[in-house]
Amino acid sequence: MSLLFAFLLILSCNCSLLLAKNKNISCEHLVGRLGNCQSHFVYCATTKSVPVRLCVGCEPEYRNLTHSYDELLSNANCSKIYLDSDRINVVATTQGILTNLWQKASCEDCYNGNHSEMYDEKWVILDGCLSANKDDPCTACKGDYIELNQFYLGMEKANKGHVCFDLQDRMNRTRSNWSKTLKCCQREVKLNTFIIAVFVVVLLPILTFYITAIVLTRRREANHGLLNEETPELDAPTTSALITAAVLSTATEPPVAMAANTEKIARVLSGADIDSESDSMLDSSDEEVLVKPRRA
């Protein structure tokens, strides 16, 4: 019985030792694999940097990389050893840099849906067209180019600007090639109508407005001196008061009309006073209606 117990004890000890040894080995192994994957990915990304083929060209490398990193993480002991181990935290940092590169290029977008393939198709068509029509690419391939461009713009709109960077780069190159190398983008600076419009719609009203304002003011202020001569005052009023006075005085009717008006009112009123019959009251009220607008 005791023998059996001793045996069991030894076995368990052995086992735990073995287990520990196993674990150590596999952690080192896992890290080694991760390092390998990282270096492959870095090599791939760097070699395919211009023109950018990161997303399409390095996909298997990236998948391996994430896979081995996940393996390392899933092992509780290993992740304890290699992650949060010290201040520099090498493994997590290098991994972070590489993942960040992938995310910054919006690479996952290339593998969502099939727009990447559709774009490729259209690009191939345009490329074929360009190489077929070396002498006059602009007219021959214009339709293809516009189609590709429209497709790209639509994609950009749908993804809110985060298009897979491979496609972005390819589009930029295509556009650059199209407009700079082939000189097919022919936008013309034709601004004759615009200049005419500026003169007619803007300058003319502005000048008219200010000239009118100045002329009107000058005319209004022509009464300035006149007013001063008429009523010499010891305490000269301010300019603004004079202007208001001038406005009011120009607005009123000439003295003759005013006198006539006064007379009219007086006549009407005295008339109303003299005969107090209802008929003439009506009359006078009629007259008043006539007078009223002038007063206002």
Added chain:
Amino acid sequence: MVDAKASLICLDEETTSDVEPILTKVTKKSLPTPTTILADVLNNDVPTTSTGVGVGNNNSVTLKRAIDDDDVPALLDHTPSYSGNAINGNLPANDRDNAESEPIFRVRSRTAASSTPNYESLDYEVCENMLFQEEQRKSITERFSLRKDIIRWIIFIQIGIITALIACTIDIIIEELSELKYLFLMNSVESNVPKSDITGGDLVVPFLYWILLSVLPVAFGAAMVTYIEPITAGSGIPQVKSYLNGVKIPRIVRIKTLAVKAIGVITSVVGGLAGGKEGPMIHAGAVVAAGISQGKSTTFVKDFRVFKAFRDDHEKRDFVLGGGAAGVSAAFGAPIGGMLFSLEEAASFWNQNLIWRTLVASIISVFTLNIVLSTYHGLNDFTFTGLFNLGKFDQPLKFDYFELPIFMLLGVTGGLLGAAWNSLNTKINGFRKRYIPWKFGKVCEAVVVAMLGVTLACMMIYFINDCRPLGNDPTIHPVQLFCEDNEYNAVAALWFQTPEATVRSLFHDPPGSHKILTLAMFALVYYVLSCATFGLNVSLGVFIPTALVGAAWGRLLAMVTFYLFPETEFLHPGKYALIGAAANLGGVLRMTISLSVILMETTGVETSFFFPLIIALISAKWVGDYFNEGIYDTQIEVNHVPMLPWEPLPQYKGLRAREILSSPVVCIKLRDSAHYIYNVLKKCDHNGFPVVDDVKGVRRSEGRVCGIVLRSQLIVILLKSLYVENSHFWLPNTSIQTFRDVYPRYPSIKSVRKLDDKINYTVDLAMFMNPSPVRVNAHDSVPRIFQIFRALGLRHMLVINNENRIAGIITRRDFIYK
């Protein structure tokens, strides 16, 4: 003659005392000859005019008044509403009992501030009469004061929240409408670019669209401002500043003003004028504060019967202070800047508690703003700070020691440019005042300036070919125009957005986003445009255009230096844009404390970068102050607002009280006849009347001072018939509340019925007058009096002689040197 009569009738029918002085001025000044004719005709020919024409009782009063005026023309014609001053030359002549005994009246000419009598002061002095003291005594037993304090806190919190909500509304509407407008214009530009094959259109189409989309909102806004509420024109900061200083600006804190201001600022920013929305927001905050704290709206004739204890100028001013601070905080996302703004603008009347409440209101305002805008922008945390957050710099701004002189140089440039801007703007506004006084002309001018702006912008976009590769900088809606296929037009990117967004892109765009020519033209055009825009009859602030011009030339300077010395490494264009903006703001606004704190808060720069900002600001202010004053002060001065400066003017140094006082003073006896009071109120529009006793005969203006009574109190007394003879009717239920109920629109004397049967009644003022007015001796020095006046926010100050007899009166106007 006909005209004159009409306007006089107008004057008589006017019920609010706010508008009265302006009208008075216009009619009285223009009248000398017509009045004579009128008087003659009516005296000689038709004695029964009033019934015959059918205007009614009003008319006869008017005519009599006109005749009275005619008797003493020289005095009344030029100093109509001399608040509190003795220019009632016509009073003794008509008063039946003191015709010959009064001394000779004279008009003081040292401070002949006769040009603009249309401003009155606010009554900041708490009138501690017997009714008030009674209430105070009651509050001690009821522990009422505690409740009042809590209510005050609640009001401040409400002010913060509501101001922020209004700010959000304005901001979101502007953002959405501008986005729509500029997207439409960009698409129009893109589809109308001429191409070598015939597919393209003509670029005149987007130009015309742009003009249309600018002119329509601007015309609408300008028409609203001009025809509905002219006080809303401009930024609103000068008005709020004057209000806090103690000047009564008519209609400044009404709900209608708020509505017009909000719509006005939305239309003019959407219309693309060179202006921002921060000034109007401060004004909006002030209106909100004044409205909430009163618990009633006179416009909607609605009294909520709450907050009755706060219905006087003194309490209202404190709330307006908080409202202004909340407005600044909401506009800039800078709570401390907001609090300091109110401290800087109204610092003569603050106490510790008030500033603490103001700070809390500001912080609550910013917090509310954050919640609403974050939700609106779909963020989960409250990270959207402020409407005018200039954006946080990505990496910390660093500077080397040899850059400090450069910053100072930028500050000097900002001071020079700012002073030039101020003087040019004043000239332009002088031109406007003289040549375009018509309302329709003002609307037209706003439209014309809008068109000018659009044209200049469009010409820059079309003629400067500044193409940048796509994708390097965060341009959300690139316009290609004449550029190659993977490029965009940097000029269009600058113009096709609101000015604030442009400031942000100037601060944060990476180096090399623009050509030198682009920025130089942009700075120049915007400098001229903002100068022409400020002073138009639209509600717009001046902060953002000023910051924008500064950012443009600051960035330009960095780019030019880099072009000349390509090996230099310290030339971060965003940093120089920030310093340029600070320098330009310092040069134009000349605010010191609040401006620097606002800049620090809105850009979130490190504490170490405060020093360069301060250097730029301070050198800009010093250089600018050498030439002229800040734009807000200039505006206040141009409008002849009687603001009290920090120090008495040098002309007043060494003077004595008797050299500036006005005398004799219209006084009221402690127990005086209702008829006399009625006549005094009718004849002169002063606001405060010393209450005297020990009067020999009718020589009231030599009596012994025992208090002061306000015009509004006298009118309430007459309206409610608070006479000695019938005191048993009203005495039990009359309290200080009787007087607060009519605040803030006190009825005018014209609303008091004639005292037909009560003509011999007596008024005992002992209960109503303020028994402790501020009195000074006639020998006291003027600078000393000024200190008292400003520190206490007084409206009237009685000058007495050695026997405590009234020697004269000093009002705010006596300190305004003309």
